[in-house]
Amino acid sequence: MEPTSEHISKQLPHQNLPDLKPIGEVRTPALICGTVGAVLTIILALIGSYSGLDLSLKEYFQGKPFYLPESSTGGSGGSGSWHPTWDWLLVMLLTFGVSFAVLDTDKRWRRVMIILLLSVVVILSSPVLMLWGVFWSPITVFVGVLWSWICAFIYSCQHTMPCAIWLPSKLKVAKKEEIDISPLMMDEKTPEKKYQPKDQSSCPD
DSSP states (O other): OOOOHHHHHHHSTTOOOGGGOOBOOSHHHHHHHHHHHHHHHHHHHHTTTTHHHHHHHHHHHHSTTTOOOGGGGOSSSSTTOOOHHHHHHHHHHHHHHHHHHHHTOOOHHHHHHHHHHHHHHHHHHHHHHGGGTOOOOOHHHHHHHHHHHHHHHHHHHHSBOHHHHSOHHHHHHHHHHOOOOHHHHHHHHOHHHHTOOOOOOOOOO
């Protein structure tokens, strides 16, 4: 059962919830964002939308300082080639992974850091593979990851994610700010003590 804003306000009575945003989910939106990014970039790859960029990248790696051999730029098997199926597997893995990571992160700057770090890893993997004489174009994977991240980031900005609610620091502050009502409860249970007259001092006759 997902927590509602009413339940959260009862458990954290002294916390100001940001902008009263609706409570978001993680699993279903992550599956949707990952599917959208993966399907979009695979379809674009199948219709040849990245062919021009791939060709330009090949020509660049064949020049200075990489000098990639011509035999390593094939795409249909053989030594040093990279089959498109590996791109699709990487797309499925990384698009769903970045969607779950963004939706399970509580700060916007951390969500931005996720795409920055993942972009560096994906883009720089291409020149690293040149050391083994393998040509790989990261465009297909990068577009899918970027699209999934955008979808997940927009959703997380419009909702209060569960990870941002159940932070240990917030719960600790809430416990410190709880009002101790036990004395009040004791007064309600024993009203006769509240109205007992004070001890009168004995007056001299």
